[in-house]
Amino acid sequence: MNDSQPDPPAPRPSALDSLCRSALALLDSASRTPSRLRLESDGSSVEIEWPAQEPGRSGTTSQTAAMLPPGGPSEPQPAAGVPAEPAEGQGDAAEFYVHAPTLGTFYRSPEPGSAPFVQVGDLVEAGKQVGIVEVMKLMTPVEADRPGRVAAILVADAAPVEHGQPLIACVSHPQP
Amino acid sequence: MNDSQPDPPAPRPSALDSLCRSALALLDSASRTPSRLRLESDGSSVEIEWPAQEPGRSGTTSQTAAMLPPGGPSEPQPAAGVPAEPAEGQGDAAEFYVHAPTLGTFYRSPEPGSAPFVQVGDLVEAGKQVGIVEVMKLMTPVEADRPGRVAAILVADAAPVEHGQPLIACVSHPQP
Amino acid sequence: MFSKILIANRGEIALRIARTCRELGIRTVIAHSAADKDSLPVAYADESLQVGPAAPRRSYLNSAAIVEAALQAGAQAIHPGYGFLSEDPDFAEICEANGIAFIGPCASLMARLGDKAEARKMAAEAGLPVLPGSPAATRGADEALQAADEVGYPVMIKAAAGGGGRGMAIVRRRQDLPSVYARTQADAQAIFGDPRLYLERYLERTRHLEVQVIGDSFGNTVHLGVRDCSVQRRRQKLIEESPAPGIPAPLAERMGKAAADAARYVGYTGAGTYEFLLDSDHQFYFIEVNCRIQVEHPVTEMVTGLDLVREQILIAAGRPASLTQPDVQIRGVSMECRVNAEDPARDFAPAPGTIAEFAVPGGPFTRIETHGRVGLVVPPYYDSLLAKAVVWAPDRDQAIARMERVLGEFLVRGPGITTTTGFLRQVLANPLFLAGAHTTAMVDQMLDKQATVGQ
């Protein structure tokens, strides 16, 4: 109810940073040099194309991890008729997100200095712990709710997160 | 902005009365006995059917004077995208109304006791005076704005009328 | 007491009046134009009668049709609101002749006070200070020149039938007087149908103050504090407040008492306003009387706790006013901003259109008077006032902070619609305004500066 709308909340400081980090992670995990790279900040997008792999074919195929706007409710909304999240990618490469189970601080590793729970490219099972959200010394495990391959880590280690914030993007049935 | 809406304004006292009078006038002006008669009060309707006239044909034709809800604005509404009045009847028998040019008292005759300006069934020219609206002794002529045949007189003589209120229903090209 | 009142107005004031009637258990019938048939006040009133087409001359200014409507509906009284017929003595007379109470002063008094030259004479008789000027309407440019020579330049030439900031012009040099006189005379004839002019000394850098009075038919005349209406754009008020900032209590009391005495002197009944100019030496001078409820009446209501429309109705019904002078207690500060459907970027041109999104501010000590709603077609035929934002606070700084908050909460969107909320917020932030040190020149200076910067 504001004629001169208050400024939209500034993008979380880590938004572009973490996109950048995600892209780097994706590039790290890929053995080949990409043909095209696209980041975007506000709508949170990472897009990378590699030249087609199959011999005899030309052109590119694209492995896209288009990030949906963060903050979609993770709770069922019984009173609302609105779907809780935009429909996920159709076809084989269905994207999904692992969300923060509470507001707190996100950690990628069980403890400082140790290896992260997951890296981009890892395959995860349903129930596999992929991170921690800490609130006032209380550690809440972050778990994948279905199997998939980690496509991007959306939030930096030790960054503050809101409840419901997408932390990790996965692809259900990763393409080769 | 009323949860328990105030009662809708009572229909003008003369609504059903005047429909009835209109119907009687129409019947008077017709030489034959109708086969069907329908009045309606809230939506202001008069419907009369006479047996088909043409020899060798059976069934009925209907001469309908379905009254549109009264009170449609008679002014152009430059700012609104809404048509000022419901689309008039299609085909040959286009209905139209003569509206009150101001709030006041409607008179059918030039003076008490004299013959009315028009009767149901009369043909009128554009500009033909069909009544008077009087406000504080100021007489405003009511004129048809196009030619037609008087189908119904909607308001009783000496009845109070609002600006824009339909007074007389006409049919542009009356059917035999 | 009346059982049914006809409201001969539109917009926020029609709704305002209907609300008080409903609280009093009085039925309402609203006389409206074709352009307003789907308006909120028409829906809100118990009954409605369309008196004429959109053009005000044939609807809201159509005395005969409105009185006829009152007779048709069986209303015992007509509330004229402000503008339109509210200060038309002929209309009041037609009401009286038809046995309908006109909610306002009697026709004959209204005629005398409506003649600004006459009103000035009566005020002077009652002991109100007036600016040096022509003793009555001048009989031509020659007489005006003579009067101007006596009072000294600059002078203000004013239409005797004028008011509300129209039909007036400043003359700074003797040689300009004849041409300005002729032009103003033509304007006065065109706007008010009356070419008579009078003149007064013109004061630079003045504040516009006014005293709300109410008088009943039992001789009880009460003043209700001073409003400051100095925030004006081309003599149209934008922001009003009460009490007047920076006016010492004894001065406010003296002005109030002077206004009440003058109203008592002429036997004023109903709610009225004595308008004054205040110069930089804190001298005040009578300008005119407004014989109607004013747009800015809510600020007086907020600091006194009185419902002025209720008082108008009670008094018109022959009842005594609700209070006497010792009962009046001014508490805190109230401020009103007029939110107009105008485009400040196009020299405040009216910006009529259809409202697609509408949210009114709320919360503590916030009062919104508006006929706005989603779907409202703001018609081009009438004034552009869309809403009044009124706040109250214990002190002026809090009132300004609250108003700033309230203006920020307004949401008015739709094709064609622009409002003045943004500009009002600029005024609220002006250091002169914040200090309460502004004169009627402030807004025009702000705009001149913006225009210069913009070039």
Next chain:
Amino acid sequence: MFSKILIANRGEIALRIARTCRELGIRTVIAHSAADKDSLPVAYADESLQVGPAAPRRSYLNSAAIVEAALQAGAQAIHPGYGFLSEDPDFAEICEANGIAFIGPCASLMARLGDKAEARKMAAEAGLPVLPGSPAATRGADEALQAADEVGYPVMIKAAAGGGGRGMAIVRRRQDLPSVYARTQADAQAIFGDPRLYLERYLERTRHLEVQVIGDSFGNTVHLGVRDCSVQRRRQKLIEESPAPGIPAPLAERMGKAAADAARYVGYTGAGTYEFLLDSDHQFYFIEVNCRIQVEHPVTEMVTGLDLVREQILIAAGRPASLTQPDVQIRGVSMECRVNAEDPARDFAPAPGTIAEFAVPGGPFTRIETHGRVGLVVPPYYDSLLAKAVVWAPDRDQAIARMERVLGEFLVRGPGITTTTGFLRQVLANPLFLAGAHTTAMVDQMLDKQATVGQ
């Protein structure tokens, strides 16, 4: 002064708090649940952080996440509103431990006043009249029987950790006590996680009165008049007003002073409420202290002119309260109606749904506090308060007429949505209410009668 405050609440009170913050120039961050992410308060606040899912236990009651949110956002203070964590001493303690100001009394005092048996003891020490009862929490049904024998039947058994009308039961006959005691104990354990009970003489036909107090950290404790909250359905308040009708000024002054003395005795800081029962002989008895801003605080604001949320914030920031006792002037009458999304035809069952049409009342002396808007999904997880209609008038009759007008202006429509406006209007028309002679039994009697007639 704080530069940023976290609001740990939702609905109208979250918006109410954000408005005052905006007037004070304080940035706001709202900690909200997933169900409220599209709500008006979230849009209104400068920033927002989603702390958990819809379930209150994991969002609005999630102390750790809320304090973490305040730390993340850099807020120096948390306003808890009412309900949720507003009277949770553990939460206040976590705030204190993390260097965040809890806007309310200090944790230790809140713990003592939150124990109703302890609060009663402290009130008695401070000289407040209390009902005869057990000197502290009873240690079982046997001790309760003994205490009840001493005070005489009927008695009210109450949860020590209770409040807000929950966890209490009347015992009229000795033989019923053991079973009621056991049941109430189980309820107390279930609702408050604390099975301790105490008991008091139960009075029939009482009025529920309460005194608003504010105390600052400089020892200035002020009472702000008496509110009557006797219009209750099953101990839930529906209509509140101030001053209390029919209470002679000396009695109101005595109650006010007694409450302020008691608050001073315990060193109360912030805004708080001393609740009393008044019997038919105009004897008053302390019941409990509410250590929070209350739903009905606007009626006190309207008659005193004070912004209580502002006072809370100033006091929490270590500033003095805005006024001292001699500055307090009660003016006129204010009344509040709670418009709930409930269906009176289905025993006031919550009627959540989506608002498709929404228009709030306006006009003179009308204040609406609501988070409602078109498109609002009224969620089923929280209380059903949708709007508070608050009016002011010079006297009670005018206030009732105004409230009747205001309730009639509400428009709340949408699939699933039903509100209590119609029922509230029935209460306003009740002769007992009109006479100001109602007790807390009135509404339940009205409903019993309707149920009987309906059969």
